[in-house]
Amino acid sequence: MFAGWVQERAGETPVRPRDGRLFVAGEGRQYVLLTYTLKKSAFSLGAQNAVLPLLAQASNAARASVPSAEVIQAGVVLHAAAAGQQASREVHTIGVGSMIGIILLTWLTFRTFKPIGLIVLAIAIGFLGALSVCWLLFGRIHLLTLVFGASLIGVAQDYGIYFLCNRLRADPQMDSAQLLRRLLPGLGFTLLAAVIGYMGLALTPFPGLRHMAVFSAPGLVFAWLTVVCWFPALIGAQTLKAGPIARGYKSLVARWPRLTNQPLTLVLVAVLGGVTVLGCSRLTVNDDIRSLQSSPPQLVRDQIKLSKLLDAPSPVQYYLVRGATSEEVLQREEALKRRLDPLIAQKHIAGYQALSNWVPSARTQAERLALIDARLLAKDGPLSMLAGEIGEDAGWAAVTAAHLRANAAPLELEAFMRTSASEPWRHLWLGKTEGVYASIVALRGMRYPSIPVLGQAAEGLSGVQWVDKVGGISSVLGRYRAYMGWVVLGAYVVVFPVLFPRYRGRTWRVLAPTAAASALTLALLGFTGHSLQLFHVLALMLLLGVGVDYGIFMQEEHERGSDAPWLAVGLSAASTILSFGLLGSSGTPALQAFGLTMLTGTALVWLGAPCFIVTKEEPNASPVLA
Structure with missing residues (x-):
C-alpha cells in the first residue's frame, strides 16, 4: 500500500532526482532543472542588473560546453527587466522626440533661438521639480511614471507658447510686464483646468497612476511659475520675429469655418452627432488584464514551454x-x-x-x-x-x-x-x-x-x-473604468463653475470643443474595432485638462480679434500631438491606448476650438450657435 501511495505522490510532478540534480524529460530530450531564489524584489532595478548578467553568463557557458544544449529561462525578474528596458528606451524616444519637435516648431514660428531656450528652460524646471516632489513623497519613481512624464513636455510648453505668441502679436509699445497682467487670468485658468485633469489620475488605486498624477501636477505648476516669473523679464517687444508658421496662420484664420446657425452648419452638426452615436454604439469593452501583456514573445514562449515540461x-x-x-x-x-x-x-x-x-x-x-x-x-x-x-x-x-x-x-x-x-x-x-x-x-x-x-x-x-x-484584476479594472468614467463627467461639472465667473455665457464654448472631441474619439475607437479600457478613460480625463486650455486661449482674445490665440493653440496642439503620438507608439499596451486616445482627441480639439469663438463683431451671439 505504501508503494502505491508513493507512486501516486510521484505523479504530481514529472521532475525526478538523479545524481544530485533534478531532471525532467520532454520532447525527446533530457533537461536539468536549476532554480534560483532572489534576495530582493524582482521589480528592483538593482536585482535585475545583478541577476540578468549572471543568467546570460550561465547560458553562454552551457552552450559553450555543449553547443547543442537548449537553455530555457523563466522567472518574474526576466519579465520585469524586459519591461524596464522597454520603458527606458521609450523615455529617451518620447522625451528626445518631443523636445526636437518643439524646438523645430518654435524656430519656424519665432526665427530666433531665445524662445527655444526659454521653453526648454520652463520644461526642464517643471520636469526636475516634479521629479523632486515625487521622490520626496514616495522615495522611488516608477519607470512608467518617467515614460508618462516625458509626455509632460507636450503640455508644460503651452504656457510659454501662449505668452510668446501674444508677445509676437502685441503692440510694441506695451512692455512684457503689462502683457503678462493682461494674460494672467487666462494662464491661471489653464493651469487650474490642467491640474484638475491630471489629479483625476490620483483617484485611481494604482500606485503607478498616482505617481503620474503627483509627478504631472507639480511639473505643470513649476513650468507655469517659470513662465510667469521669468518670461516677462527675458522677452522684450523687439525680441521675436514672425517666422513662416506665424505668417501662415494669419491667412488661415480668415478661412477657418465657424459654428453658425446656417442650414449647412446645422446639417453638418447633425451628421457628426449621428456618426458619434453610431460609433459609440459599436464600442465594446475589454478589461482583461492579459490584453495589457507586453513581454517579449521569446520570454512568453519559454515560460509556456517550461510550464508544460514541469506540468506546473x-x-x-x-x-x-x-x-x-x-x-x-x-x-x-x-x-x-x-x-x-x-x-x-x-x-x-x-x-x-x-x-x-x-x-x-x-x-x-x-x-x-x-x-x-x-x-x-x-x-x-x-x-x-x-x-x-x-x-x-x-x-x-x-x-x-x-x-x-x-x-x-x-x-x-x-x-x-x-x-x-x-x-x-x-x-x-x-x-x-x-x-x-x-x-x-x-x-x-x-x-x-x-x-x-x-x-x-x-x-x-x-x-x-x-x-x-x-x-479579479480584470474585474477591478472594469470597476475603475466605470468609476473613472463618472469622474470624467464630474470633472466637467467641477470645471464649469470654476470658469463661469470669468466667461459667463461663453463658458460652454470653452468646454464644448473638448466634450465633442471626447465623444468623437470614443466613436472612432468603436469604428476601428478598439475595445474601451481603463486607460482610454484616463486619457479622456487628461484630455479635459489639455483641451480646456485651447478653449480658454481662444475665448481670451475674442474681443481684440487677434490671431495670437490661434497661433498659440496651433503650436501647443502640434507639440502635444507629437508628444502623445510618440506615446501611442509605445510597446506598452496601456501607454499605447493612452497615447492614441490623446493623439486623436487633441487633434479634434485643435480643429474644433476655433469654430466656437465669438468675434468682436458678434458679442451677442446665440448661446447655442454662433
Missing part, C-alpha cells in the same frame, strides 16, 4: 482554503478534492497539489487505521492466514497486530513540515494568517475555458474560496 500548476488560479485549525483546513481540502476528482476524468484539469495529499486529516487517518484494523489485523483475518502460511501460531499474529497498532501514530502536519520531504510543497501552506489557518490547493493542466466549472466546484464548501487573480 497555474500561479494565478487556485483554491484558498481556510479553517480555525490546521485539522479543519485539511478536512476542507479533502472535501474539495472529492469534487475535483471527477473534473480530472472530464479533462478540465490534469491534477491538483494539496498538503492533504501528503498529510491526510486526523479524521481520515483514523478512518483508514480503523479499516486496516478491521480488515487486516482482526482475529481470523489475513494476518492469521499469513501466520498459518509461514508456520506461526495465533500468538504470533496477536503480537504482530499489537506491534503494528502501537506504531500507527498519526502523522501531524507540523511534523511533516519539519522534514525535507515537505520542501517542494511548503508554498502550499500559508499557516496562521489573520487569526485563521490557510492553505492553497493548486491545479495542474488547467484549461482557461474550464474556469467557470472550477469556480463552481468551490460553491457551498465552507472555508473554500476560488481565486482567479487574472479575473
Whole structure:
C-alpha cells in the first residue's frame, strides 16, 4: 500500500532526482532543472542588473560546453527587466522626440533661438521639480511614471507658447510686464483646468497612476511659475520675429469655418452627432488584464514551454482554503478534492497539489487505521492466514497486530513540515494568517475555458474560496473604468463653475470643443474595432485638462480679434500631438491606448476650438450657435 501511495505522490510532478540534480524529460530530450531564489524584489532595478548578467553568463557557458544544449529561462525578474528596458528606451524616444519637435516648431514660428531656450528652460524646471516632489513623497519613481512624464513636455510648453505668441502679436509699445497682467487670468485658468485633469489620475488605486498624477501636477505648476516669473523679464517687444508658421496662420484664420446657425452648419452638426452615436454604439469593452501583456514573445514562449515540461500548476488560479485549525483546513481540502476528482476524468484539469495529499486529516487517518484494523489485523483475518502460511501460531499474529497498532501514530502536519520531504510543497501552506489557518490547493493542466466549472466546484464548501487573480484584476479594472468614467463627467461639472465667473455665457464654448472631441474619439475607437479600457478613460480625463486650455486661449482674445490665440493653440496642439503620438507608439499596451486616445482627441480639439469663438463683431451671439 505504501508503494502505491508513493507512486501516486510521484505523479504530481514529472521532475525526478538523479545524481544530485533534478531532471525532467520532454520532447525527446533530457533537461536539468536549476532554480534560483532572489534576495530582493524582482521589480528592483538593482536585482535585475545583478541577476540578468549572471543568467546570460550561465547560458553562454552551457552552450559553450555543449553547443547543442537548449537553455530555457523563466522567472518574474526576466519579465520585469524586459519591461524596464522597454520603458527606458521609450523615455529617451518620447522625451528626445518631443523636445526636437518643439524646438523645430518654435524656430519656424519665432526665427530666433531665445524662445527655444526659454521653453526648454520652463520644461526642464517643471520636469526636475516634479521629479523632486515625487521622490520626496514616495522615495522611488516608477519607470512608467518617467515614460508618462516625458509626455509632460507636450503640455508644460503651452504656457510659454501662449505668452510668446501674444508677445509676437502685441503692440510694441506695451512692455512684457503689462502683457503678462493682461494674460494672467487666462494662464491661471489653464493651469487650474490642467491640474484638475491630471489629479483625476490620483483617484485611481494604482500606485503607478498616482505617481503620474503627483509627478504631472507639480511639473505643470513649476513650468507655469517659470513662465510667469521669468518670461516677462527675458522677452522684450523687439525680441521675436514672425517666422513662416506665424505668417501662415494669419491667412488661415480668415478661412477657418465657424459654428453658425446656417442650414449647412446645422446639417453638418447633425451628421457628426449621428456618426458619434453610431460609433459609440459599436464600442465594446475589454478589461482583461492579459490584453495589457507586453513581454517579449521569446520570454512568453519559454515560460509556456517550461510550464508544460514541469506540468506546473497555474500561479494565478487556485483554491484558498481556510479553517480555525490546521485539522479543519485539511478536512476542507479533502472535501474539495472529492469534487475535483471527477473534473480530472472530464479533462478540465490534469491534477491538483494539496498538503492533504501528503498529510491526510486526523479524521481520515483514523478512518483508514480503523479499516486496516478491521480488515487486516482482526482475529481470523489475513494476518492469521499469513501466520498459518509461514508456520506461526495465533500468538504470533496477536503480537504482530499489537506491534503494528502501537506504531500507527498519526502523522501531524507540523511534523511533516519539519522534514525535507515537505520542501517542494511548503508554498502550499500559508499557516496562521489573520487569526485563521490557510492553505492553497493548486491545479495542474488547467484549461482557461474550464474556469467557470472550477469556480463552481468551490460553491457551498465552507472555508473554500476560488481565486482567479487574472479575473479579479480584470474585474477591478472594469470597476475603475466605470468609476473613472463618472469622474470624467464630474470633472466637467467641477470645471464649469470654476470658469463661469470669468466667461459667463461663453463658458460652454470653452468646454464644448473638448466634450465633442471626447465623444468623437470614443466613436472612432468603436469604428476601428478598439475595445474601451481603463486607460482610454484616463486619457479622456487628461484630455479635459489639455483641451480646456485651447478653449480658454481662444475665448481670451475674442474681443481684440487677434490671431495670437490661434497661433498659440496651433503650436501647443502640434507639440502635444507629437508628444502623445510618440506615446501611442509605445510597446506598452496601456501607454499605447493612452497615447492614441490623446493623439486623436487633441487633434479634434485643435480643429474644433476655433469654430466656437465669438468675434468682436458678434458679442451677442446665440448661446447655442454662433
